[in-house]
Amino acid sequence: MSSEFRYVGQPVKRFDVDKVYGGALFASDIELPGMLWIKLVSAPYSHARIKRIDCSEALKIPGVVAVFTGEDFPYKVGIYAADRDVLARGKVLYYGHPIAAVVAESLDIAEKAAETIDAEFEPLPAVLSIEEALSPRAPVIHERLGEYRRASFINPVPGTNIANRVKLRKGDAQKAMEDVDVVVEETYRSDPQSHAYMETWAGAATIRSDGTVEVWSSHQSPFAVRNLLAMSLGLPVSKIVVHHLYTGGGFGGKAGLLLEHIPVLISMKLGGRPVFLQLNREENFYYMAQKPGFLFKMKTGATKDGKLVFHIGEYYLDAGAYADYTVNVIRSSTFMATGPYEIPHIHVDGYAVYTNKVPTTAFRGFGILELTASFEQQMDILAEKLGIDPIEFRLKNALKPGVSITPTQEVLAEDAGDPAGVIRRAAELIGYHIPPQRSEEPWKVRGKGIAAAWKGPVQPPNAASSAIVKLNEDGSVDVLVGTGEFGQGTIIALAQIVAEELGIPVEKVRISPYRSTDLVPYTWQTVGSRGLYSDGQALIRALQDLKDQIKEVAARAFNVFKDEVEIRDGKACVVGKHSECIPLERLALGYTFPSGETIHGPIIGRGSHVPSGTTYLDPETGKGNPKPFVTFVAGGVEVEVDLVTMQVRVLKAVLVTDARIINPGLAEGQAYGGILMGIGLALKEAIGFDEIGALRNPSFLEYRLPRVEDMPVEMIFESLNVPQRNAPYGAKGIGELTALPWQAAIANAIYRAIGVRVKEYPITPERLLKAVKEQRPDILTELRKIMVGV
Amino acid sequence: MSLILRTTLPDFDYLLPSSLDELLALKAKYGERAAVIAGGTVLLNLIRLGFRYDYVIDIKGVRELSAIEYREGKGLVIGAAVTLRDLENNEVVRDKYRVLWDAVRQIGDFHLRNRATIGGNICNPTLQADTIAPLAVLGASIEISSMRGSRRVAIWELVKEGGGLLLDPDEILTRIYIPEPPKGSRGAYFKVWWIAGIAALAANIDNPRERIVRIAYSFAPSPKLVEGVERIFRQEKPLKVLIGDAINYIKTIVTPPSDARASREYREHLVEFGTAYLLRKLLGVEV
Numbered sequence A: 001m002s003s004e005f006r007y008v009g010q011p012v013k014r015f016d017v018d019k020v021y022g023g024a025l026f027a028s029d030i031e032l033p034g035m036l037w038i039k040l041v042s043a044p045y046s047h048a049r050i051k052r053i054d055c056s057e058a059l060k061i062p063g064v065v066a067v068f069t070g071e072d073f074p075y076k077v078g079i080y081a082a083d084r085d086v087l088a089r090g091k092v093l094y095y096g097h098p099i100a101a102v103v104a105e106s107l108d109i110a111e112k113a114a115e116t117i118d119a120e121f122e123p124l125p126a127v128l129s130i131e132e133a134l135s136p137r138a139p140v141i142h143e144r145l146g147e148y149r150r151a152s153f154i155n156p157v158p159g160t161n162i163a164n165r166v167k168l169r170k171g172d173a174q175k176a177m178e179d180v181d182v183v184v185e186e187t188y189r190s191d192p193q194s195h196a197y198m199e200t201w202a203g204a205a206t207i208r209s210d211g212t213v214e215v216w217s218s219h220q221s222p223f224a225v226r227n228l229l230a231m232s233l234g235l236p237v238s239k240i241v242v243h244h245l246y247t248g249g250g251f252g253g254k255a256g257l258l259l260e261h262i263p264v265l266i267s268m269k270l271g272g273r274p275v276f277l278q279l280n281r282e283e284n285f286y287y288m289a290q291k292p293g294f295l296f297k298m299k300t301g302a303t304k305d306g307k308l309v310f311h312i313g314e315y316y317l318d319a320g321a322y323a324d325y326t327v328n329v330i331r332s333s334t335f336m337a338t339g340p341y342e343i344p345h346i347h348v349d350g351y352a353v354y355t356n357k358v359p360t361t362a363f364r365g366f367g368i369l370e371l372t373a374s375f376e377q378q379m380d381i382l383a384e385k386l387g388i389d390p391i392e393f394r395l396k397n398a399l400k401p402g403v404s405i406t407p408t409q410e411v412l413a414e415d416a417g418d419p420a421g422v423i424r425r426a427a428e429l430i431g432y433h434i435p436p437q438r439s440e441e442p443w444k445v446r447g448k449g450i451a452a453a454w455k456g457p458v459q460p461p462n463a464a465s466s467a468i469v470k471l472n473e474d475g476s477v478d479v480l481v482g483t484g485e486f487g488q489g490t491i492i493a494l495a496q497i498v499a500e501e502l503g504i505p506v507e508k509v510r511i512s513p514y515r516s517t518d519l520v521p522y523t524w525q526t527v528g529s530r531g532l533y534s535d536g537q538a539l540i541r542a543l544q545d546l547k548d549q550i551k552e553v554a555a556r557a558f559n560v561f562k563d564e565v566e567i568r569d570g571k572a573c574v575v576g577k578h579s580e581c582i583p584l585e586r587l588a589l590g591y592t593f594p595s596g597e598t599i600h601g602p603i604i605g606r607g608s609h610v611p612s613g614t615t616y617l618d619p620e621t622g623k624g625n626p627k628p629f630v631t632f633v634a635g636g637v638e639v640e641v642d643l644v645t646m647q648v649r650v651l652k653a654v655l656v657t658d659a660r661i662i663n664p665g666l667a668e669g670q671a672y673g674g675i676l677m678g679i680g681l682a683l684k685e686a687i688g689f690d691e692i693g694a695l696r697n698p699s700f701l702e703y704r705l706p707r708v709e710d711m712p713v714e715m716i717f718e719s720l721n722v723p724q725r726n727a728p729y730g731a732k733g734i735g736e737l738t739a740l741p742w743q744a745a746i747a748n749a750i751y752r753a754i755g756v757r758v759k760e761y762p763i764t765p766e767r768l769l770k771a772v773k774e775q776r777p778d779i780l781t782e783l784r785k786i787m788v789g790v
Numbered sequence B: 001m002s003l004i005l006r007t008t009l010p011d012f013d014y015l016l017p018s019s020l021d022e023l024l025a026l027k028a029k030y031g032e033r034a035a036v037i038a039g040g041t042v043l044l045n046l047i048r049l050g051f052r053y054d055y056v057i058d059i060k061g062v063r064e065l066s067a068i069e070y071r072e073g074k075g076l077v078i079g080a081a082v083t084l085r086d087l088e089n090n091e092v093v094r095d096k097y098r099v100l101w102d103a104v105r106q107i108g109d110f111h112l113r114n115r116a117t118i119g120g121n122i123c124n125p126t127l128q129a130d131t132i133a134p135l136a137v138l139g140a141s142i143e144i145s146s147m148r149g150s151r152r153v154a155i156w157e158l159v160k161e162g163g164g165l166l167l168d169p170d171e172i173l174t175r176i177y178i179p180e181p182p183k184g185s186r187g188a189y190f191k192v193w194w195i196a197g198i199a200a201l202a203a204n205i206d207n208p209r210e211r212i213v214r215i216a217y218s219f220a221p222s223p224k225l226v227e228g229v230e231r232i233f234r235q236e237k238p239l240k241v242l243i244g245d246a247i248n249y250i251k252t253i254v255t256p257p258s259d260a261r262a263s264r265e266y267r268e269h270l271v272e273f274g275t276a277y278l279l280r281k282l283l284g285v286e287v
């Protein structure tokens, strides 16, 4: 960004480095006087009726305070559909479903007692895939689906396993099928995957003597936890305080309410005693929700000249036993339907489908990962069939701000960004049209690929934020915002905005990473790449309010009109007069005249924000404006396929976004993290299930995360810096965006390297070998000739 | 029946003998009720997740089991409690026992290798144990000791056909003996995660009549030295041709398993092309 700013646009260093030396406080660090430990006991069946749970032995063990089972807590929790029992009631819905909670004086005792709990089950037929779940003969997992409390825009189909059904209709796709020259029909899939954040979930709760429920937990959005606790347990918001500490990563997996209701309800049962639940890694895989697996069917048509005409989709997410955010994630995939391209005729049906597997939830990208992983392969396949260069094909169909009609039938906003620009630049940076250098080892083959995406926050039209700014007596500033800090660095970017607006050094701005819902102003949630955009706007309003008060006080001190006062370099000055300035510290608590008379008192600014112009969507067609902004990205990769191991290595990755950037250092950090995460999702990570639905790999020993050696040798991150209207310094979110292009870009690059297309993620060596054998057996024959000699 | 995923360890008595006699006496006394712990990188997780022992006997207190001794012409003696990191840092291992060194440095990461021991690796064939195949091509034998005395068996005999160790309940793996490797020998290890490991050793490459080529596969649960490969390489044909012959032979002998980590088909691919890659690298054959 231009150098007209001193802080905004600069790579200001993170000041929250207490994480590095171990000083940062996480929920796992919470220790309350007299605290008891909770241990969950779960079921080794995917789908079964609970016949009996015998806790008598456990209760005899010294140090055990209580054991609870499902019937003790007759509540349903869930954000958009209250489909989750606190502990299983009546039946268990997945392998690892918690059925009991032991409470004891130490974790050790709780675990020993847990092992004595004897439960008996009557197994039921289990549903372990999307296809099985949709079969008319499938057992119905949620028999009372129709009775669940749910948001107005969620449409479950009672009597089936469909947790939500979403429709998008634009133009007439059926009819348009007649007007095309080329049609591509494909199916894309992925295994469920894991957020694999570093900090496993932990939460503590106690009830104060005045009845206030106090919660400390590992989450993204403190106000969402408060709201959902209130809604699910029937408590007044006024009786809940949620404390947000550092959170060790979330990636969507800690959005909303996690397991907070368990310690809260247990504490309520035990007269308010503090209780604590901390998951180990295996438990985190079973008890926390994961990223759903998907099955996206697509049929897309274009004319000879390369114009996209229609797209028909059936998008399915494997929601697992509880759908949590997944019912809304499928809306996101469906409404963004076709990526950053304009297609006149679109017909997409989206489904979130219950299965007897681990629960699922939001994941960085919120449905757009799945969409991009699928649709961007579809684009390459179409381009090839048309005989058109994939970049040219994309550019030809890219959305045009101010002109194009989006899948939800709105004109794309004039200031939406630069869809074509990011594609063009990414192609340039990866050298898409320059053949890759050959490897010296003939069994290693290289190729380049590209993918593009668009994404905006998926939020209700009234998703609000607010901010408070306090001027301190030394001219420093304390900022109160509600957004959660879990690694993104939003608080640093917000501090830069404050420093810029007041002309004070950024070191004089304090935004604590710790907050409590009773002490900071409201923000809806920290999700969807909206933190900086939404809280940033509230903050700018708060700063205007603050500055307005400063000017008012200074005007009286100078005896001039308010509009004759300006704020620069941490001082309030009379416009045009360098000598007449009062430093902010002398105004912070009000201004004291030489006589001692004091005016105004402490200066505090406040500001609110709610997006304008977003609407609910038509349930039959999806028509409406779901997003306050969208960001466009494109990613290019060069990969090397090792035909000996069938492992794929990303040699180079380039990422281009159109967003304005407040802090290039933080943005680059997001980009590198997003690239590595994308590589993991593309090539390595899969949650595996055995025949009975137990997890095969609930640990980092066998859940294969990308490692440092998987990092591309070269990474480039660039921003086109297109300003967004009504945004803090024109900035919009990029957090999720940086992870979106990689699955498809890598798949496309593999195809361009060896002519083999893998439509199932992750593209493991195993899957790649199978695809090579099916699609290009000649490659192995040739390899055999040069390496084995026969 | 229920599922409990523990964080804490269940109770057991921890014993730390300081001499070999004491160690063997304890193992004799407690037999299967006792587990031997070396680095603990496997054992503690197994115990946390469900294995139960009344006693855990630490072998790290026995000094002599942490020694590496090399005598020119005689070979190398490695104590069972020697850490992988110590092996990696040992110059003799690096220079003379290259195939072992190459395998060791590919195990886990630094943190792990600082704790994990070679004895623990060998005695843990449920995962792929990456040191067994290299030891096999080096012709290593292991010393198994108990109060009843010591016996020495070839490394590839340790794992019984179909899994399970040769050790009796009172026995402990105490030392690994590796003879002086053939003069001028080279070695390399090829590995794909816990899916396959291939160890190869070669010497006298230019002289067919004295040429030595050995290959072993470390598939869990039963690693294998492929006998007969050596014979193939003694023929007077171009190396390139011999590699092809060897691989075709190996493909008839090695039947890799199928498990949760990989299919048999994928492992077969690695047997064919991984071996080709490794042999070409080792024998200096250009593609």
Ligand SMILES: Cc1cc2nc3c(=O)[nH]c(=O)nc-3n(C[C@H](O)[C@H](O)[C@H](O)COP(=O)(O)OP(=O)(O)OC[C@H]3O[C@@H](n4cnc5c(N)ncnc54)[C@H](O)[C@@H]3O)c2cc1C
Residues within 6 Å of the ligand: A701, B035, B036, B037, B038, B039, B040, B041, B042, B043, B044, B059, B080, B081, B084, B106, B107, B108, B109, B112, B115, B116, B117, B118, B119, B120, B121, B122, B123, B124, B127, B128, B129, B130, B131, B167, B171, B172, B173, B174
């Ligand atoms: C993150 C991670 C990565 C890993 N990566 C690899 C890898 O790449 N390759 C690989 O091969 N392994 C790997 N392992 C497995 C393991 O760490 C190694 O096999 C290691 O060498 C085991 O040694 P240890 O001393 O820790 O064994 P321990 O855990 O102490 O013991 C392992 C088993 O052997 C028995 N045992 C140990 N010593 C003796 C003895 N002297 N006599 C009789 N029985 C004995 C124990 O009772 C136990 O059953 C990994 C483990 C982890 C946690």
